[in-house]
Amino acid sequence: MSSVAQLPPANDFDATWTFLEKGLDQIMNRLEEGLDRTRYSILYSAVHNFCARGSPPQTAGGAYSGPLNHRAATHLIGAELYNSLSKWLEDHLTKIRTESEKFMDEALLQYYTKQWIRYTTAARVVNNIFMYLNRYWVKREIDEDRKNDVHDVFTLTLVCWKRHMFQFVHHNVIAAVLKLIERERNGETIETGLVKNIVESFVSLGLDTTDSTKSNLDVYREFFETPFISATEVYYTTESEKFISENSVPDYMKKADVRLGEEENRVQIYLHESTHKPLISKCETVLVKNHTEAIWEGFQNLIDLDKQDDLHRMYALLARIPEGLDPLRVRFETHVRKAGLGAIERIAQQDADPKTYVDALLEVHRKYNDLVQTAFSGESGFVAALDKACGEFVNRNKVCKNSTSKSPELLARYCDSLLKKSAKNPEENELEDVMNSIMTVFKYVEDKDVFQKFYSRMLAKRLVNGTSASDDAEGSMISKLKEACGFEYTSRLQRMLTDMSLSKELNDSFKERMQQSYDNSGTNGKFDFNILVLAANQWPFSAPTTSFNLPEDVIKTYDRFQKFYQNKHSGRKLTWLFQFCKAELKTSYLKGSKAGYTFQVSAYQMGVLLQYNSGTSYTFEELKESTALSPEVLTSALGILVKAKVLLLNNGEKVGDNGSKYDLNFDFKSKKIRINLNLQMKTEQKVETDETHKTIEEDRKYLMQAAIVRIMKTRKVMKHVALIEEVITQLQSRFKPRVPDIKKCIDILLEKEFIERVDGQKDMYSYVA
Template sequence: MTSMGNLPPADSFKATWDFLEQGLDQIMNRLEEGLDFTRYTVLYSAVHNYCARGSPTSSHGVPDPLSNPHSRRAAQLIGGDLYTSLSQYLEVHLQKIKTESERYMDEALLQYYTKQWERYTTAARVVNNIFMYINRYWVRRQIDEDRKSDVYDVFTLALVSWKKNMFEYVHHNVIGAVLKLIQRQRSGETIENGLIKSIVDSFVSLGLDSSDSTKSNLDVYREYFETPFVQATEVYYKTESEKFISENSVPDYMKKAEARLLEEETRVSLYLHESTNKTLVPTCERVLVKNNSEVMWEGFKSLLALDKQDDLRRMYSLLARIPDGLDPLRKSFEAHVKKAGLSAIERIAQQEGEVVDPKTYVDALLDTHRKYNDLVQNAFSGEAGFVASLDKACGEFVNRNQICKTSSSKSPELLARFCDSLLKKSAKNPEENELEDVLNSIMTVFKYVEDKDVFQKFYTKSLAKRLVNGTSASDDAEGSMITKLKEACGFEYTSKLQRMLTDMSLSKELNDHFKELVQQSSQTTSSNVDFTILVLGAGSWPLSAPSTDFNIPEDLVKVYDRFQKFYQNKHSGRKLNWLFQLSKAELKTSYLKASKAGYAFQVSAYQMGILLQYNTATSYTYQDLQKSTALTPEALHPALSILVKAKVLLLSDGEKVGDDGSRYSLNFDFKSKKVRINLNMQMRTEQKVEADETHKTIEEDRKYLIQAAIVRIMKTRKVMKHSALIDEVLTQLQSRFKPRIPDIKKCIDILLEKEFIERVEGQKDMYSYVA
């Protein structure tokens, strides 16, 4: 190691600076030749000895300028002349680099600039370490005590000097060269990305915080590079997009715009500062997307009509980038889906006429929803606005289509009938897994149905029939559907449905107990009768009392009386109301010539009452049968019609069912390919009457629901304006059905008459609750 004698005298500034200047020349101009540790140590010691002379020595033998106030003041003063000389040296050095740079242009200038910047900053770090003693004491005190804004640590001084003596003279040419290089890249040429990144990094490094030399900012980068770069980008893409879109289709333009946006986002990650993304991308979005949004909006309908999912996805992703860019698409999409749904139903109405098959109808609704729901999920990323547009459109064509013109409640009625066909035993029943999927799809349509009370009525009636007639395909499927309805509409909506299933379980237990009792009893009820009964709660089941009297056939009287006594003993105080119109039986024949084994007739209770008369005679008049069964013509006529149509009974030539004096004879020549013959069929006229009655009960129920809602609201609010009351009633009942305003007004009038509410004196449109 070189001895301290090789160092310049510590008290001579000229000798010290001459010595340091030689070292600076080597560092700044020939650093690549190498600076050995010995030379580095000697230079550091020269700075240290000059600045620390006269200071007391610490316990380690090193001068300590902080040991007393006098030495602190001395150390503060010593070092300024070296700092000033270094600053002047750097200025002269940079003048030479600047002069040399004038020989270069464009990419050659960039190559020269980055090479000199890298060499200069590398050297500046070495110089900073050599002058560390000045940084630690003289510079720190200048900043802390005198708060001088033009004093920095040595490395920062080097950067400030570069900015002042080099950058400010050449930045115009450098920026211009960078922008030309980027434009060449945008035009498809391959350029050296690293070159631009080096330039950018140098601009970032020059962002110095004048109040704190240890901190930096992006002021230089933003002012000298980012701003002109973004402006040039805007001009470039404005020109390109206007030309391209005038010569190409909308889908082709969108591909171009998408590629350009990706390119600019990639450019930031390649060689720009990450903060530029916040300025560059919105600018590109404005030029490439917003400025051409109207053209894209106009092309949306044709893309929808042609089902161009890739192009729609691209349009969505582009317009989603700009404020309100998707609004026109959502409106157009809603109108398109509504039109598609209405057209699908219109085609069905034209094909099927007045009587529409529930499955065909529901499938048409589902197909439309499925198609456009897939589009929303795939092309529009399931975006909430498009989901809302789809829901609104589906709500329109589900509730207000051509088939609904005859009745606004047609959709929920047909949906309930479709459910019935699915859940009823049939050779066409889907497999269990498939059935669950179909039930889920039914709930999709159910979500859009406004008159959910209509669905509830028809579904409850069809469920009752399935349970009573034992035609449910699966108990699990019935339970699953009720669970889905409960999740959609709440416990109250399905409470009666759930109770119906419970009643069926209780009835099975009751039957088992009764049969055990019969078997244990020594009395014989009837050797020819297998008796099963359902006991159902009147409050839960949509079952009405019979509309006709009925004489129970002698064959059944004993078992009928026996069950009556059994039930009364088990549940005293309860009353059984027998619903013979819903009862059915199976009768075995032993009179036919064509079949020794006989046939089994599946009949209604009323048909059973008619046929059992033929155990005592083979021919009866209409009046005879009416008298023996006690059935009204409205009940007797359809029961006889089916028996005559099936040729179980024969009419004389020219006679019609129900004619006075018409005679019905047992057909001993009856033949059938089937052994079990179902004669218990509902006639189409009966189905229509039943549907009409269901609609009437719905209207009655709605009146009570509206009145209950009004009373409930008024009880809470006490006083309310007419318009506010109507709005609140609509809000509370919309989950069940959409009340008509005139119906609400009628219900208000009824409650005024009943004195549940009254008008506020002196105010026509104000009501108050009567406690």
Template structure:
């Protein structure tokens, strides 16, 4: 072993080299502890044997006099030269029959393991001389382990890296073509490229420069070339749907490739390049298939298309436009089917009725090419209509969530399409008020006792579906008016199937439109509850103050006129003598409790039951369920069996139209038989009580409004809506002008439309008319110097 003088460098290195040779070439023989310590001691003794001369000192370096001297540089250079020679010899002596990747990965594994042991053997040199050199900023000085890697990079890697990458890319292409390869070879190569990335200015820091330059860059270029060729060939020979499956599979494979043997930093550039080549460059071809997939309801392929195109910026925009148009078309088609079915049913019913009423007058054959009157309104079943709307929405809502992952853009397209076909379709005609009207009718049929749906959970589910359609309705004020009318009738006629269902619907409406929208609806229930208490109190008082048999089975609803949709009109109805006492007693009772209030009696909405014992064909008699007006007519027949039209007009006090409407059902059911001219409402006709009246039912309901009455009521409701809208528009204009004081006409128009859009969609012409009304009323004025600007008049 060296004794530690200048002449000992050669012999010392010869001793050290023996240990390094064992580590590099004969590691399998083993470097036992004794040999390892001998190697470590030799290096230590050499580094500490000579004292630094003063001339070699730099500054105050006394601390180094007992540490490593400058002779450490000799050992560092010896080792550096030795590693270079070793690596050059490896390349020179390589067995050419051995595959390059096998040789490279095998030698890399041996070399890096040896480098670790050599590093530990030179620990003293690392800790003192190397550290000092690095601290003083000397370039190209590394710890021994890093020196080994730098040597590999400079003397072996740079020589074979191009060949290595060719071999690696060949293996990867084979794998892409479906062949089985030894993935560990690529993994080991990648690890070596990563390990060789060293920060030149700080050997303690690693970089990916070598990996990025010599592996990732050629790998990405080869990937681009491979998939460019494959995608063009595949698309030319296969369908777009098959291509999408192929592209999806390829993207999954490349993602897995990163996990298998690439560095994780390559994932983003690799997948990005694959997306460009496989999807972006074929975006138009893929987009053009979208309509076909929609037409054929190919959900899996639509899901795949969305998944692929969502990777490319802005490529979904075209799909959203196509989707919106498709849903709108499907919605309109569904409504048109409902319309045509209703139209055919109405035509068949009309022809059948003609034949039954007058056999001698057969329907005249229609002229070839004849079309129905353009203004004729077809009576569409509300349930069928709403279910048709819901079916389209449900189908495409599921598609949006299943195929398009509920993406906001497709949700918006669905909403736009649904809003369009819900408010503008064949049934709606030129307006947008038919949908809310039919929706309200569907609610009414569902919430009535006569509803075929009795399960609470099913009712709740249908109510939720109704709210789905309601969300798209533009004229929410129309729905409110009709719903209010129907609810009022259900409450007054005690026809609601469930109080819980009624409350649930109002709660949903309140959540959707706010408290103001449902405030009157909720007050209706309050009035009904108070009326029940009022009836109980009145009945108790009648029992106490009058003979029991003198008290009719009588109940009444006292309703706040501001909350209920009933329009009061004095009918001139003469209350029958049988009801006068009860009527007067309640008047007195109520006035005693609430002095100063006025009761307006709505006989039009009143009803009752009459016991009919006159029929010859019935031993037990019948119970007639009738309106108050019908009751007023029938009770006349307690004193006579026949009356003229003029007699009935005089005795009931009704107008001819109202009396005719009340009697039409009685005449049609043959409770009354027309004599004389035989035409209802004729001054020359008389009406006889039919003593031979028969019915299979014991309780018979005659209080059924005719189609003409229902239509008249609907028309009245629409007129009320129009009047309410005028007031709402005027209120909005005043509210805006009061806040802004001065405003341009166009801005005022825009703000009015925005404010009222949650209740209905005002027509620009209606807003202009309301502005003119407010100008006349001097709420606002035009500025003299600018006629297009309005000022608020306080």
């Protein structure tokens, strides 16, 4: 048996409202019992019938037949229903509010949440039942702005909750929520879903009364977020001050890190996402910014003990606040500089060789570069601090106490030892890694022109003497230097390699020509001959400082090559650099030596020894006359021959003394078959080093003068201080010009009239066109 409730008369408001009131009671208080479709339809029809009796004419199907213009809208009815619904909601919420007074703390939250969910669920059903009221009467009221306090029915339910429930209980609700969150911060497990529901209810009450389709976070921020942030500040201020006073800085940082992570999770689990920024910002201020002094003070101890995990935690915490990392960068730079200076001071006491020196620099850089990448996440400020510190101890340390050019010189010498043929040469892959490490040090070298000059001389010697370990390695190193400093920096180095290739082709061509001559004459060549023809302006060599008579044994080949080359390149002049020439001489005069020895000698030593094909004893003056060598050069050549006991000197005589006599040693013996006598004396090395530095100083003067002219040609007029600053800026990639040296160059250019002083202004220069 089923029954259908009868609709009240459309023109009887009291009957209509009584009917609807019963439906509202069921929806709001017993919705869980269910609201069948028939009951829903009848309630909807009751609202429709009451409101529609004042509507414009409808079609036979009941549908509205035309646009709702202003005149038709005046017949819309609904005020009585709207007002009665508002009053009914007020009464309903008053009962709920009165009931809520029985509860406190978590029980209040349980009750509030349960009622909120029931109420909002029912409110959606009520809104649908009163949809006709929304569509016509409410719409007209809002459109014509007759009443600011009229809303669609669903918004009305929320407005009523806010007025008659929320406004009275929010203090207790917020207090309960904050207590619950504090319990969670104290380590207790709480029902996070309860807090989430409260938060969502506060967000839902952010109503835009002018547009029901929009909402805001005003209620949430005013009644929840603001007190929540304040409570957070109080909680962590108390906790952090107590904890840091009783524990170490690393332990405090761990605590702060955990707390920040918990607050991040709190936002994810039950807070509105908009709270993330103010909450985390407040926590960063309380947990980090308010304790920066203590955290900064703990830095030195951590870096001394190499506590990378703690250092990373410190970095991560201080990176959260403005300028929090600045003191750390300064202290890090100071620490690295001291570490570098200390490392060099330790090896400086042992008169360190280039490899030991460069390895010491690299070890410090490698250690702290790894620290920057791991503990400080490669942050640019720490990278800059590392670079600045390395620049200091690479260029100004105990080894460099007299000159900043010592580092580039030692670096070039290390490259030389690395790229020379040796049993200690690293494998190809390892060599590439070592060269990359060298470039790391090179990056910090200020006087790159010093490195270039020494490297150029040493490369030239390796190529001329055939001692390069690998053409590929030489090319790879030059490519790295080119990448670091540009084409101009390495153009001469590259040209040296090119000259070596061209010389090989020239040798092959000359040997082929000589072989044809020997074949035609029916003779065989007595010795092997190789020649290197080098472009004079590309190689760091100067003309010989002594005359030299070529021995008769090689004069014919010398003349043949001169003729061959002039025929091939007419107009070119060959300058023979005998000081770099070398030879191999085979012995046949020694007693008991069947195979004989092979002496590897310089051209000047060859000139001396070949004299002994005609005699067995010569005085210093006789050898000087026959070879035409200067006394200094002859003394140096004889010194090594005497030291090796190839020639014998009478007791009491010294090499180079007038009248000293040199006898061929027929009892010479050696464990080696091939004996290298072409050795450079330490005094010669020092002279060469001094000459290189002298050349560098001369080159710098020309570079500074060229820079001044270039700048003045562009600017035309310039102040003294500005000109000096610009010269330093332009040249600092090659070397760091000293101000006194720039002033001297300015004076030279004033004398040469490239520039002049501006009348009446001593500190102003103008360019002379």
